[in-house]
Amino acid sequence: MISTILSAFTVPEIRRKLLFTAALLGLYRLGSHIPVPGVNTTAVEAVQDQFGGGGILNLLNTFSGGGLSRIAIFALGIMPYITASIILQLLTVVVPSLEKLQKEGEVGQARITQYTRYLTVGLAFAQSVGYVFLFRSFSGQAGQDLITDFDIPHVFLIVLSLTTGTVLLMWMGELITQRGIGNGISLMIMASIVAGLPNGISVWWNSPDPVFKVMMPFLALAVIAAIVFIQEGQRRIPIQYAKRVIGRRMAGGGQTYLPLRVNMAGVIPVIFAASIMAFPPTVGQLINTEFTRGLADFFSPSRAPYVIGESLFIILFTYFYTAVTFNPVDQADNLKKYGGFIPGVRPGRPTAEFLDRILARLTFPGALYLAAIAAMPTILIALTGASSTFRFGGTSLLIVIGVALDTMKQLEAQLMMRNYEGFLK
16 A cells, blocks of 8 residues: 555656645645634633533534634634535425536536535625624633624624635635545545544543543444445446447447445435534524523533434435435436346336335435444443543544545546556455
């Protein structure tokens, strides 16, 4: 593997792509440490403990790479863009005009991407306003004002800075996708999560529980192996193509397969479920009343109601998102159009029913797998009594491994095009 990495750097084109990707990710991490104008940095350091523990702010801070706790220009991270993308994908099912655009190829996809950008700006602006009032509520705990001048011009400046930071990250992510290696948005989320790895290692090393300290590395390796196994697991449906006579030549024929992955939805259901379950605690943080504080405490990520609710939403969204991304009827029609069929299954409607039945059987264990991975940190902390600041596994580990596998496959494809040995053997 080391020789393969060295081979990648010997190819000028791949080396430029890797350096370009690393430079933009470095700028992203730099922006996560630069505070927005009009914020008292001394007071921000005094309320750092608000973003620790097992609360919702810790989860949101993880996805921003620590920028939220510093009230940096990239405090919102790339999550508004992720949320906007998910909303547009879900709307394509219920809005006929968006569904029509989705089927128009690159032109329609470009229009949907433009709508996603507009929605991202709106979501980022709304979240920025909410965070400004949240930061102001921390002033009493800090003993001084976090926002030096809380008037309309200064508040607008902070909101504009946070919104612009999200738009800049969206642009940088698209640049990485076009000119670098891997998916830029996914790599930014991965960089945010990996940035908290040293703190996680420190919490594990300083844990007073010797059993937790000894078993944690072995458990981490086992979970990583399980995630890789499930992520790469697939059911291969054999496809046979009939031979056709075109002019004087015999064309077509041969056999291939249709890969149906166990986890076709990826991490999208986990991210969307976490966004929905984050709404009650966030409201509790913004509106400081007895009822909202009780609601925020009830749905805290470290408690059972949050874990149960998130698991149910993950299972529901896994089925829904899989149905959105893979349509058995369209697949059956395409096979019939190009002369393909599944051995032992009649073309047309029987093929669609066969694919739908196989997909339903694959989606159920995939949904349970996603729910189990997401609930693992809370269960682990409850069983071992570890510090709640240790965010082992869960969504973070799933995203990091998934993005790493996808990026490695893209790099391997670049190497195979130039007759180099790839990573996967």
